[in-house]
Structures are given as C-alpha cells and as structure tokens.
Amino acid sequence: MNPKRSSWSLEMGTVASIPIRVHVTFLVLLVWLAFGTEAPSPMREAGYVVLVFTCVLIHELSHALMAKRFGIQTKEITLYPFGGIASIMAQPTPKGELFISIVGPLSNLIIAAALYAWTDIGNISGQDISKLTLVDRLFITNIALAVFNLMPALPMDGGRVARAVLALLNVKNPTRIAARLSQALCLAMGIAALAFEQPMLLIIAFIIFFGAVQEYVRAEAKIVAVAFTVRDAMIPRARLETFTHGTTVSKALRTALTSLQPLYPVLHGDKVIGIIHRDDILEHAATQPDEYLGSITLQEVPSVDVESPLSTAFTMLEETGTPVLIVTENGEFIGLLVHDRLSDFLLLQGLRDKRSKDDDAEWSTPL
Numbered sequence: 001m002n003p004k005r006s007s008w009s010l011e012m013g014t015v016a017s018i019p020i021r022v023h024v025t026f027l028v029l030l031v032w033l034a035f036g037t038e039a040p041s042p043m044r045e046a047g048y049v050v051l052v053f054t055c056v057l058i059h060e061l062s063h064a065l066m067a068k069r070f071g072i073q074t075k076e077i078t079l080y081p082f083g084g085i086a087s088i089m090a091q092p093t094p095k096g097e098l099f100i101s102i103v104g105p106l107s108n109l110i111i112a113a114a115l116y117a118w119t120d121i122g123n124i125s126g127q128d129i130s131k132l133t134l135v136d137r138l139f140i141t142n143i144a145l146a147v148f149n150l151m152p153a154l155p156m157d158g159g160r161v162a163r164a165v166l167a168l169l170n171v172k173n174p175t176r177i178a179a180r181l182s183q184a185l186c187l188a189m190g191i192a193a194l195a196f197e198q199p200m201l202l203i204i205a206f207i208i209f210f211g212a213v214q215e216y217v218r219a220e221a222k223i224v225a226v227a228f229t230v231r232d233a234m235i236p237r238a239r240l241e242t243f244t245h246g247t248t249v250s251k252a253l254r255t256a257l258t259s260l261q262p263l264y265p266v267l268h269g270d271k272v273i274g275i276i277h278r279d280d281i282l283e284h285a286a287t288q289p290d291e292y293l294g295s296i297t298l299q300e301v302p303s304v305d306v307e308s309p310l311s312t313a314f315t316m317l318e319e320t321g322t323p324v325l326i327v328t329e330n331g332e333f334i335g336l337l338v339h340d341r342l343s344d345f346l347l348l349q350g351l352r353d354k355r356s357k358d359d360d361a362e363w364s365t366p367l
C-alpha cells in the first residue's frame, strides 16, 4: 500500500512538519454550508467554514503535540466533517492513549469557554443556526465537536478513551470490546439517520463503522502475529523478480509489463540498494528509457531478520509506513515481507485459529 495513492483525501499543506489532509466528505460539507443553505450572506458562511476548519485543526494538532510528549510522531492529520484523525505512528501505552485522546475534545471545550464571554446563551436556544452571530455559532460548533468526538466509538476519541480505560482496568481484549460498542453505536446512529432523514449522519455512521472494523482487524492481527516468525509470511527470493542496478528502465519495463509484482528489489551485487514500484518504472519509461535503475532515486527499505517475530515486523511496517521490508538471514537478502500480503496472511491465520477453537468447543462437549 503506497500512502501517496491511498484514501479519499487531499493534501492541503503541512503544519509543524505534519502533512494536513482533507477528506472529500469534509469538502462536500463545506460546499453545502457555503452554497446549499439559504443563508443571507454567503461571505459570512465562508468565514464560518474557515473558522470551523481551524478549530478542527487545533483539535488534531493537540493530539499530535500530546503524542509527541509521549515520544510518538504523527504521520499525517486527516480532517473529516465530524472532526479529524491524527495518524500517530505507534500504539501508545493505555495511559498515553488516554491523554492523547482526551486532549482533542478538551481543546474544543477550551475554545468554547474562551468564546463564552461573547456568547449570548439566551439567544441561542430555539434560533435558526444561520441567524446567529458568528461567535454564537462557533460556540455551539465547538461544543458539538467535543460531544461528537467523545462518543464512545472507535476510531473516535471517546472510543479510544473507552479502550484506554478498559486496558487500565486490566479488562481482557479492550479493542474487541471497544469495537463491538462502536458497531452497536453506529447501527443506532444509522437507524436514527434513516428515521430523521439525515443523510450526513448516515455517511458519518458508515465512516465510523469501517474505522472501527479497521481498528479491530489491526488489533487482532497483532495478537495472531505473535505466534509466527518473518519466515512464515515472507515471499522467498526465488519467487521474486529482481533487477540489478545496471538494468535500464526500458529493460525493466518488459518485465514489469508481464509480471503482476507491484514492486521490485534493485540489487547491487548481493545487496538490496532499494525498491522500485511498478508504476515508477512505467512513469520513467516515458521520459528516461535508457537510464540505469541504480541512478534513479529508489525507495530505501528497512530490513528485518528472518527469525524475528512477525509482530515485530508488523510494528516496523506500521511505524515506518513502508510497503515492504527486506528479509535477511545472516545479513544476506533472502526475501520480502509485503505489508498488504502480511495483512491477508494474518487475517487468514486468525480465521483458521477461530475455526479450530470452535471445533475444539464442539469436541469438548461431554458425552
């Protein structure tokens, strides 16, 4: 999985060297607010939208900065209509997760508290939101952001707080319980969305539902991974197409066009000097067909020993964001560990595990 090509989001810039991405559904909401409502002043709507955007960004940056205090870097921040997600690059301890998660909604409450002095609370209730002053609207929005994000559903902050608290209380499988809770909540949200004809709420319920599934799968994979080593899941060198640094792009193209392999190790002698994506070969073929692969900027890839536990390799893949690891034995290149394939491998092993457990249950019934 190449992060450049993933997800329904666009990169808008960087803050504190963290890439800021915006999910398309957020843009849909912005467009709807600015043009879809019968607001008296579109300019004021636009101003409001930009200010909401800023509040969500502050929320996410607070997560990123708290994560930094716990020694965890943030890969990127993605903004959704209901808030955002700061993708931190490691799983924090339960205490870390509690602090990192809670600080986001807290920042919205602090903004609301700061606005309180200029807010006419008596005026807010019963009023059409588009007729309120900008400050009143921002006040409500920040309260709503805090409440929404505190909803106990993964991958929302409230869901993470719930998981962290379960873990701190030494409850077994906290992610499994938190994910089940999330799915139940999403179902309730979906039904409410249909009953009250709120399409946006339905979309949000869907996004959270799949977010919770993703969190669950990742947590399960890590549990399964402990039982295996890198050797069990790697693709051996004999089954891989490789290139030498002296291969020209046009020659590599011939292989790339007839093989299904998405990326290729480039060797110098017996050492891997980097990997090249199939798409990059196609791209270079148009402009520099006679160039040697060795002189193209290749993606550097970390390596892992073949006897390492699979869980260690899994964490390495997640933390570095690389799609692949070079597998070595006594320092020699013997294969590749591909992130996408590894997820499939672990999912399959997990299912097999579950099935054999179910079988055990059947056989253990006393006669």
Ligand SMILES: [Zn+2]
Pocket: 059, 060, 063, 083, 084, 101, 104, 105, 149, 157
């Ligand atoms: Zn948050």
